[in-house]
Amino acid sequence: MQILKRSIKPETYISFLYVYQTTWGTAGDICLVRESVANSGQSKFVGHKIKLALPKGMERDRVANFPVIKVAGNVGDGHPKDCPFEWEAYEGVDREIAIAALKPWGFKLIESTD
Numbered sequence: 001m002q003i004l005k006r007s008i009k010p011e012t013y014i015s016f017l018y019v020y021q022t023t024w025g026t027a028g029d030i031c032l033v034r035e036s037v038a039n040s041g042q043s044k045f046v047g048h049k050i051k052l053a054l055p056k057g058m059e060r061d062r063v064a065n066f067p068v069i070k071v072a073g074n075v076g077d078g079h080p081k082d083c084p085f086e087w088e089a090y091e092g093v094d095r096e097i098a099i100a101a102l103k104p105w106g107f108k109l110i111e112s113t114d
Helices: 095-105
Strands: 012-024 025-034 048-052 060-065 064-075 088-089
Touching: 012 064, 012 095, 025 060, 025 095, 048 095, 064 095, 088 095
Parallel strands: none
Antiparallel strands: 012 025, 012 048, 025 064, 060 064, 064 088
16 A cells, blocks of 8 residues: 655635733734635635645634634733734644744744743
8 A cells, every 4th residue: 555645735824813802801813714715704804815834624713603723822911913022822833833824913922931
């Protein structure tokens, strides 16, 4: 039996900032949604288009009933746009993917203490 390896083709994703209220204030996530999925519905995703080669099955969360990949969360106080250097990648998200999703926004990941 021969195993065939296929490369993952890059797809266009929209990197968007999802801001929401919590009991302690405003929080935010940088999320990715496939452009083809975003264009198929009634909701409008405003963000930056980026091309990434990601495996299927990473879309474990939902925003506006669309499957998304939550990439990084804001760990600072105040509005997420005011804390561009205080973002932390979510567990299971590769650091390089998080950097690629944050870069168009001018946001940077905090250094992990692992």
